[in-house]
Amino acid sequence: MISLVRLLLVAVALTLGACSTPQVGTSPGLTSLSGAELPAPTREDVVAAERPYLVGPFDKLKIDVFGVEQLQDKEYQIDASGRLSFPFAGTVTAGGRTPQEISDELADRLRGRIIRNPQVTVNLIETVSQLVTVEGAVNKPGRYPAIGAMTLLRTIAVAEGTSDVARLDSVLIFRTVGGQKYVGAYNLKAIRLGNYPDPPVYANDVVVVGDAATRRLFRDLSPLLVSPLVVLLQSI
Secondary structure (H helix, E strand, C coil): CHHHHHHHHHHHHHHHHHCCCCCCCCECCEEECCCCCCCCCCCCCCCCCCCCCCCCCCCEEEEEECCCHHHCCEEEECCCCCEEEECCCEEEECCCCCHHHHHHHHHHHHECCCECCCCEEEEEEECCCCEEEEEECECCCEEEECCCCCEHHHHHHHCCCECCCCCCCCEEEEEEECCEEEEEEECHHHHHCCCCCCCECCCCCEEEECCHHHCCCCCCCHHHCCCCEEEEECCC
């Protein structure tokens, strides 16, 4: 991960050294997108990157069919191929669909078979397919479910906050969109002060909080993060 940080700093240094206006493509394999936002992933980038949540393989759902005792408050796990087997409805494709879309499909299949106008409720109770990775100087590094409107501050909070050695001005978000790799550099303190918006975080993102070991790497970059800096890593 440190090598990616070095690539980011090289891109920034060359960009700033070229002229006062940021240039695009000033370093081999890197394109500076200063002042831009990290692009949001498409459905092709992750199974369930959009909001609302899209169900993925091995996720667990709670499904309730109102008025049918044997189909009330039951838990089901999506299989490896993204399919759901449901009584009286057969096998339903659940991967890449929202809980509401699954609910509508089940209602259509059950209609007229065991109940005239079925009311089906589908709720997510556990996800293993849509995760965000948090590394570096946080109190609890790891992989966490990316459910709802995740942001950088919320993601850091899920990892139980930054550690004592954290560099709040040295926070990175790595993301792949359409086969392209991007990295965004952020100043956590500036976000908390409201200097610029808290950036969204999506499934499959990697968030890295810098620590004392990366202090020298970020020495020249930190003063620049009065606004987000986004770099396209064309090749690594």
